[in-house]
Amino acid sequence: MSVATAGTTGWTNKVSAALAALATVRDPELDEPITTLGFVASCVVSGEGHAVVRLRLPTYFCAPNFAFLMVADAYDAVTAVPGVRSAEVILEDHFASDAINAGVAAQAGFVASFDGEAVAELGDQRAQFLRKAVMAGTDLVCRPLVAAGVTPPELQALTLGAVPASQELARLRERRAELGLPAGDDAPLLIDPLTGARVDEAQVPLHLRRARVTRAGIEANTSICSGMFRVRYPEAQTT
């Protein structure tokens, strides 16, 4: 990522704040921040508070709905930064760049940006992929517990508050909260990501299997996307 570093203190602060805001934007499919994925090509903020963010993706044909979400989320995140008065977010090198960039700039929404090609906004898509993130997060949290000898009936009875604190647990709780699912200390660890209901004891082994394959799918997808991204932008810094 190329980030201008010269300028007054206030100005660089604004860039740092804009980058911090961009770090809250995730690829909805990969469930990773666009900053660590390397998708932020550049971010500059003028003295007058005009922010220009350039985004880039692993391929020319990345799915336009997810691309739109990232551009729109980046726009919202950056315009919320104190001191940023206006913002422009530009998706580069994508087959639908023009439609997405114009749509986000006009705050038009997805349906209007792809006139005749879409029938609904992207909330359902976002929720669907958040549910996948919840399942993958369930595997991350449960795997060490199972390895330590926790049995399926014990897992079924566990609440979030009874699970040892970890980054993975915090992330799982965040994703559940975003979906409006129970995420407090007394909420069950194992829930149906659609309804929020506690998983039945008999269903625990299958639930864990589903959690595991969901995580494997996201990881495989992420590894292919980042492999493609590195070929396309070898100079990019990713983590």
Place this chain on the structure above:
Amino acid sequence: MYEKDGEKYFIVDSHMHYWSAGPDNWVKGAEQYAKGWIECFHAYQSLGPQETHWPIEKFMSYTEDDLMKDVFEDGHVDIAVFQPTYLKEWYAEGFNTTERNAALGAKHPGMFIANTRFDPRDGDVGLEELRRNVERYGSKGVKLYTAEWNNGSRGYKLSDPAAYRYLEAAQNLGIKNVHVHKGPTIWPLDKDAFDVSDIDHCATDFPDLNFIVEHVGLPRIEDFCFMATQEPNVYAGLSVVIGGLMHARPKFFAKVMGELLFWVGEDKMTFGSDYGIWEPKWQVEGFVDWQMPDDDELSDYGKLTTATKKKILGLNAARLYDIEVPKEAQLPVVPSAREAQDSAQLVTES
């Protein structure tokens, strides 16, 4: 036939291409899409071993000689299945048509199986073309690319009534195998274009057709696995899984293989090199040598047997395409298609 440590492997490359993607074949006004497409494919190649990477010029327009050498002479493949992809909105003569494939196949009898394709948006004309292709090239399989752009449309679902009409017609013409590949643009764009639930419907409604989901539904492996475990006639096409992960990300490759073996089963997984994206040589040799690593994180996945590898590399696809396998490469007891369907672990939710 590939031989290693006294074992003989009959190799069926069930997913490969002979494309023409150079600037001379780009549609005027759509050059950016034609270029974007082939560059995207080229980037996939870089996920294979360095010494197998080609310059973009060769990648756009590899020759018959390249293909015969890479696939058969060096690549250990016994029979290769052509999977056409038309993309005529971007490539004037088509990216990789039934005719182009079959013309090459005709020069090398017994080495290729020429699948054809259809697009349900092509109406009666398309049905007639499908009939002609099956008659002329003896196709037993079709490749469907549901994200293909067609006359302002950005793709279709296999559960569309028009698609059902084509599937019925294909079945009546003797088509057995339907290879499905999903891509990023399906109308409406707000839906998940990679969603595999339409294949679920077709697999239930057309129990005598086999649905080979190429790239195992990537990037929706989990959805594919849940579906495949419940549908006896759904297969996992391993193109991209071996090519894109085995070398570049071995740990994720192990996890994906472990999941597929669990949910789909070794009788319903088929090797495809995806040539010209990746050469088969390193994939075949690497997979025969590959084993589930000893790693705590992978400890609940089983090890692969030699028989498992023989099935995946050729015997399963030979069964789908009625290919005669030389005796020395057969397994003692080859399961029938029905048994293979039954051996998949059927998991249903209450």
